[in-house]
Amino acid sequence: MQTITITGGHTLHGTIRPAAAKNSVLPLLAATLLCAGPCCLRGVPELADVDTSLALLQAVGAKAVRHGPDLCTLPAGVADLCGEIPPHLAGAMRSSVFYLAPLLCRTGMVRLPLPGGCRLGPRPVDIHLSGLAAMGAKVKLEGDAVTLQRFGPLQGVDFTLRLPSVGATMTLLMAACCAMGTTVLRGAACEPEVCDLVGFLRACGAQITGEGTPVLVVQGRRALGGVSYTPLPDRIAAATYAAALAAAGGQVTVAGCPPRYYQAFLQFLQECGVQVRPGEKGVELVRDPSRRLHGGQHLYANGWPAFATDTAPLAAAVLLTADAPSEIYDHLFANRFACAAGFAAMGADCRAEGRRLFIAGRADLQGAEVQAPDLRGGAALLVAALAARETSVVYDPGHIRRGYADLPGELAALGAQCAVSRQMAPGRERSMG
Numbered sequence: 001m002q003t004i005t006i007t008g009g010h011t012l013h014g015t016i017r018p019a020a021a022k023n024s025v026l027p028l029l030a031a032t033l034l035c036a037g038p039c040c041l042r043g044v045p046e047l048a049d050v051d052t053s054l055a056l057l058q059a060v061g062a063k064a065v066r067h068g069p070d071l072c073t074l075p076a077g078v079a080d081l082c083g084e085i086p087p088h089l090a091g092a093m094r095s096s097v098f099y100l101a102p103l104l105c106r107t108g109m110v111r112l113p114l115p116g117g118c119r120l121g122p123r124p125v126d127i128h129l130s131g132l133a134a135m136g137a138k139v140k141l142e143g144d145a146v147t148l149q150r151f152g153p154l155q156g157v158d159f160t161l162r163l164p165s166v167g168a169t170m171t172l173l174m175a176a177c178c179a180m181g182t183t184v185l186r187g188a189a190c191e192p193e194v195c196d197l198v199g200f201l202r203a204c205g206a207q208i209t210g211e212g213t214p215v216l217v218v219q220g221r222r223a224l225g226g227v228s229y230t231p232l233p234d235r236i237a238a239a240t241y242a243a244a245l246a247a248a249g250g251q252v253t254v255a256g257c258p259p260r261y262y263q264a265f266l267q268f269l270q271e272c273g274v275q276v277r278p279g280e281k282g283v284e285l286v287r288d289p290s291r292r293l294h295g296g297q298h299l300y301a302n303g304w305p306a307f308a309t310d311t312a313p314l315a316a317a318v319l320l321t322a323d324a325p326s327e328i329y330d331h332l333f334a335n336r337f338a339c340a341a342g343f344a345a346m347g348a349d350c351r352a353e354g355r356r357l358f359i360a361g362r363a364d365l366q367g368a369e370v371q372a373p374d375l376r377g378g379a380a381l382l383v384a385a386l387a388a389r390e391t392s393v394v395y396d397p398g399h400i401r402r403g404y405a406d407l408p409g410e411l412a413a414l415g416a417q418c419a420v421s422r423q424m425a426p427g428r429e430r431s432m433g
Contacts, residue, residue, distance in 0.1 A: 004394040004408050006385035007417040008367065011250035011289055014414045016241050018257045020044035020236035022403050023073075024196040026095040026169045028231060029053045031197065032073040033062060033081075033102035034177060035204050037226025039270060041071045044231070045405040048398065049093045056096060058105060061293030064390040077227070083110040088147075090115050093402070097125055101171045104137060105149050105178035111147045127161050127168035128269040134159050135172075135179050155179030164214065164303045170197050176218035177206045179293050185216040192261055196232045203227045208218075229313045235261035235349045236310045237404060240379050242266065242285055243314040244411060246274050247321075248386040249289025255282040264307045268299065268315055272322060295322030296363040303329040312357075313339050313380035320348040321387050322361045342370035346388050367392040373398045381406060385415055 014139045020043045030053070032039040037341070043051060044066075057064045061081040063074040078233070090096040090113040103110035114125070129139050129146065135154040140147045140425045156179045161168055166241045169189040174197075176183035188194070190212055198211040204227050207219040238257040245252040246269050259266055261280040268285060270276045272293040275286040287293075297319060301312040307424055320343055330336040339353040344350060345368040349360035365388035372378025376402040385392035394400075408418045 001395065002381065002397060002420060002422055004418065004420055005391055006246070006382060006394070007391045008365070008386050008388040010246050010248065010386070010415055012248045012252050012411070012414040012416060013250045014103040015253040015255050016410060016414060017255045018237040019043060019405065020196070020231040020239070021193060021196070021235070021236070022047055022049060023172045023234075024231040025191045026053055026093075027098045027193070027197050027231070028200050029057065029064070029071070029073070030095075030098035030175055031101050031200060033057070033076070033099070033106055035073075035224045035226050036075050038075065039204075040072045040228040041161060041228045042228065042230040044071045047405055049311070050087055050294065052092045053095065056085065056099065059086050060084075060090060060099070061272045071308070078084045078106060083107040085110070085112045088112040091134075097167055098126060099169060100128060100148060101132065101175040104132065104150060105154065105175060109147070109149045113145045123416055127163070127165050128171045131159050131161070131168060131172040132175055132234050135175055135183070153221070154179040156168060156218075157254045158184045159186065161185065161187040162298050165188070165220075166191050166194060168304075169194050172223045173197060173201065173208070173216065173218065176220055177201055177222065179220040181220055184219060185218070186214065188214050188216045188218055189303060189345075190214060192235065199406060200223070203229055215282040226420060232421050233257040233261070236308065236376070238262055238266040238307070239272075239311045239314055240383070240404070240407070241316050242382075243270055243311075243383045244386055244414070244415035244416070245285045246272065246287055246318045247383045248387075248416065249287045250415065251284070251286045253282055253284045257281045259281065262308070262311070264305065265315070267329070268297065268307065269318070269412065271297065272318060289347060292362075293318065293321040295319055295324030295326045295359070297322075299328040300324070300331065301328065301336070309333055309336060310376050312336055313384060316343070317359055317380040317383040318351070319359045319361060319364060320350065320363045320384055323333050325361050326359045327356060328359070331355070337377070338373035339380045342368075342373070342377070342381045343384055345370050346384055346392065348384070354382045364389075366390060369395065370394045375399050375403045379404065382407060382411065386411070
């Protein structure tokens with residue numbers, strides 16, 4: 001099996017530039033199904049979830065190809081499209097839910113096995129379904145799958161989301177572009193990735209106002225054409241590089257990602273003692289590894305513009321060796337801190353209680369064999385290993401590749417001793433033979 005080995009104690013130096021944001025690229029790929037012309041997404045990294053999305057597009061009858069760093073899709077006729085999403089692709093990633101609205105609008109029917117992805121606790125799709133039902137879709141739950149049908153076009157609606165779900169906001173935006181009349185979405189998510197989807201749809205011909213606010217207004221039934229579009233840079237990847245610098249020490253410039261996209265995380269690092277020097281399109285970070293970071297942090301992860309939930313495990317990794325206890329609460333996901341077991345294996349005094357993680361700080365981290373429990377938790381284990389003595393081995397790093405094309409290689413380019421290798425999983429030796 002593939003593993004990642006990291007030997008701590010090496011400071012990081014250099015410049016790194018995040019690729020296009022996974023959390024934008026995946027819904028944008030689904031949205032290309034609505035377009036009557038070819039679409040090209042520029043600068044898309046080779047991620048496992050992107051590969052799954054391309055396979056899903058092809059499985060439902062669309063055409064999508066990669067040309068170097070760009071992904072190009074060709075319009076598919078209604079007769080070529082199928083509303084049946086294969087279970088193995090739906091189960092591979094949560095973002096398969098983004099195909100509900102485009103396939104419903106194009107084919108009149110979509111069947112989606114309940115999507116997979118990281119095991120972060122309950123992640124219901126009820127807001128997606130409630131909004132689509134309000135627009136006129138007939139929803140039928142069948143065990144572990146949901147089927148939606150429409151008889152005639154969807155209708156514009158004034159709909160209030162019960163919470164500002166990013167995924168549901170994106171689903172209902174796509175549906176509203178095809179609905180008859182005006183749709184008003186209240187309580188919508190305000191994340192940059194939602195604004196990016198609005199930018200893409202508007203470039204295709206949609207008429208949408210209100211992005212970045214809780215109220216979005218969509219004038220439906222506009223013909224959507226093709227477009228060449230550059231998704232926004234990955235703010236979570238940028239935060240990951242910043243966390244790695246904070247853990248290892250050194251001097252790193254994260255270029256190409258405006259600091260405003262991850263300002264809450266940069267402010268957290270600054271309060272911990274990292275020097276943060278923002279510019280218009282990047283940020284320079286400096287940390288003296290001979291001085292402990294400051295703990296005493298009480299972080300609350302929530303929707304934009306609050307501290308981002310995807311950065312909560314990264315912040316935890318930074319705080320393990322800080323000079324005082326800290327705690328992090330995640331409002332959005334019930335099992336965000338599955339990485340706590342890996343931290344403990346490295347010698348950290350921390351414990352997860354539901355949505356809350358308690359970190360004692362002042363840990364003398366040691367290399368250990370750990371398991372990547374999910375995408376961001378796996379990245380957090382790499383960050384923690386940079387601050388540990390001796391060598392750590394991270395098993396099941398496939399989770400990490402869902403969101404980073406080559407995080408070990410990127411860290412190595414900055415000076416980390418980090419590499420991908422193949423190694424037998426713990427305990428396998430005795431069971432073989």
